[in-house]
Amino acid sequence: MIDETVLLESQTLRTSVLDRIEVLDRVKTLSLLPDGLHVTTAMVATYFGVTVEAVRQLTRRHREELAANGIAVLRGSDLRQFESDNVSLSLGSYPQARRGLTVYSRRAVLNIAMLLRDSEVARQVRAYLLDAEQAVRTRLDGPALDDRIDQRITHILGKTVVPMFNALIETSGEHQRELVAMRDGVGRIEQRLRTHHARLRRLETRRG
Known part of the structure; x- marks a missing residue:
């Protein structure tokens, strides 16, 4: 208020x-x-x-x-x-x-x-x-702007980027190790965003 x-x-x-x-x-x-x-x-x-x-x-x-x-x-x-x-x-x-x-x-x-x-x-x-x-x-x-951005990025990483890396890894031999490392890095970013989002939700619930 x-x-x-x-x-x-x-x-x-x-x-x-x-x-x-x-x-x-x-x-x-x-x-x-x-x-x-x-x-x-x-x-x-x-x-x-x-x-x-x-x-x-x-x-x-x-x-x-x-x-x-x-x-x-x-x-x-x-x-x-x-x-x-x-x-x-x-x-x-x-x-x-x-x-x-x-x-x-x-x-x-x-x-x-x-x-x-x-x-x-x-x-x-x-x-x-x-x-x-x-x-x-x-x-x-509605949802806070930062919250909406976090959700959108998480969706893109989980539904688009990670599957793309999986497909590349299956078809690539020479650069497979590098691609696996990049995919794991993206996975860690996605997990951090999910953790951040869950933490924000808990804080908003307590404040409410």
Whole structure:
């Protein structure tokens, strides 16, 4: 099982699971703005059960990473157009016009879930992500690569190379001794691979 700390500290691992945005709604329904795509800082804070300031501080610390995953600060005409498309954000209800509005995509919210330490909702999201990642790795990995290579080499030696030497020995007189020595050497290699394979199996069984 992948440790949660690795997800918190590894941007590479976070990036590898950022497409799993469906995990957000499995933990808790994420309310979106009328455009169906974005949320505000206050909405992010509500989802994770933390303060708006906690979200802002996290955003400042990881600005570059979050910007790459769908966080944006709208100003000027972009802000006016966005508010026009999302009536609930109309400036008419505010005594003073805003200078900017930070909005987050679902992907950015998932990114925050992998960075926010002091939130039970964020921890649950990370748990779902890690469980899904572990399941995928288990399906893809199957036997370890070294194990598969050992088995393949053993099969080739036992089913192809050794019989070939036997046939050559039967038909050769002058180089028979050399061929016998080579065949015995291959046999020893095959036996070592089988012993190595059996040892790995025992270690895996103990570990399991």
